[in-house]
Amino acid sequence: MAAMVEWLPWFGSAVASAIFLWSMVQNHVPDTLRLYLATLAAKITAYINPYLEITISENRAERFQRSELFIAVEAYLSDACARGARRLKAELGKDSKNIQVSVDDHEGVTDDFSGAKLWWYASKQQSKANVISFYPGEDERRFYRVVFHKRHHDLVIDSYLPFILGEGRNVTVKNRQRCLFTNNANNSWSPYRAKKSVWSHIPFEHPATFDTLAMDPKQKEAIIDDLMAFQKSKEYYAKVGKAWKRGYLLYGPPGTGKSTMIAAMANFLDYDVYDLELTAIKNNTELRKLFIETTGKSIIVIEDIDCSLDLTGKRRKEKKAAGDKDSDDNDKAKLPMEPEKDDETKVTLSGLLNFIDGLWSACGGERIIIFTTNHKEKLDPALIRRGRMDKHIEMSYCRFESFKVLAKNYLDIVGHGLFSEIQKLLEETNMSPADVAENLMPMSKKKKRDPDVCLAGLIEVLKQAKEDAAAAKAKEEEEAKEAEAKNAKDKKEGEAKKDEGKDKIMEEANGDLKQGDE
């Protein structure tokens, strides 16, 4: 300690002399020599200093645009190394819910990679004075700098930085606000892109999951397995030379959970959802444009495809043949298979097929395409053949296994004395999960969600539905019988008339013969 105290005055005067000397150099040495001295000093330092550094700049080439590598580094450091930092900064994420913590400016963190130690440092610098800034902080350029020993040069360039890019992208995807996009509102303005977008979007916040989806457990498990296999199959798709996409056809009566299934899939995969409204698209070119502007990790949905367009490709020709005057009006929402004169202003079936598996379907990866319909039989087989719609999923009426999921979701019960009666009734009645769920919800806010009351109410509704179905069936049978009887009567009368006519002709013929004989 005493020795240190002795050295302090000497050290202080040495620093003071260096500063004085440097100011002398600044004042009296010409610029060229000063530059030479600075370069020399840098060379000597580089010779002595075994450490290298790489700077990753925020590099906003366009307003609102940041370098992808910078974003990846930021995400990676926040996720993997922020715990080691002493100064962090917290911001509200894009979803305005989650708080995102990252390393603060002028703060350093360390990282280890394959035995190499790396020091990261976050900082910012003022941009050139002649740049006019319109937004607060716009004149600042942030950057990350990584310092490492020069023996790790190749490791850092060839392995570490690509690793950071991959990991950072994964973290960004995990933290991003997922969106529901629609092409319905044209000329929309996206705040993140600062240009006209063909899609408009809102945050995707549907709460459905596979746990809350009421359907046969085996069928559900098969779908989950299929989705997981798809997600892990990037290399496989590349190996077999196919675009990394999968098509699902969801079909079944209304209220059986087709839309709920899409939401559950999106939440399971962590994907965005693009809800494609075909009737709002002018022509194939616009369809292509929309598709090209979708991103990877997304589900593209065309709901009620049988209603939005005529996908059989036959109707127009039939109508034309029949000379139907209204066909042009109706065809606005219909898809002819054969190209015709005004196809440039319409979406065609071939356009849609190209959309699913044409060349542009290969741009970007990881896309799921889903069609929903209440009438599978109405669709053109070409549209739903395996390879285009790889998996056909039937969403059916509520049976006991599905009911148990709903009872757990809505009433928090896994068993009840009334379950066996409900099971029997569900086997005998075709009721959609939507209708069953409706009966498991309390009727008014004042009433408590009492399982006894709700289940007893459901039994009444199921009994009523069963009676109504029986009455409807009896009526149908009665009408069928009546129609049959009428047909038989008409046939009999027709035959009788025919016989009468024959007799008359015979009589007249006989009369003519008699007259001839006479």
Ligand SMILES: Nc1ncnc2c1ncn2[C@@H]1O[C@H](COP(=O)(O)OP(=O)(O)OP(=O)(O)O)[C@@H](O)[C@H]1O
């Ligand atoms: N299988 C299900 N599991 C859980 N909830 C369901 C299920 N089916 C329907 N529901 C409930 O009923 C509501 C309507 O269902 P949904 O819109 O998913 O049916 P859909 O088959 O898409 O109907 P549509 O053919 O009329 O569009 C949902 O919000 C959900 O609460």
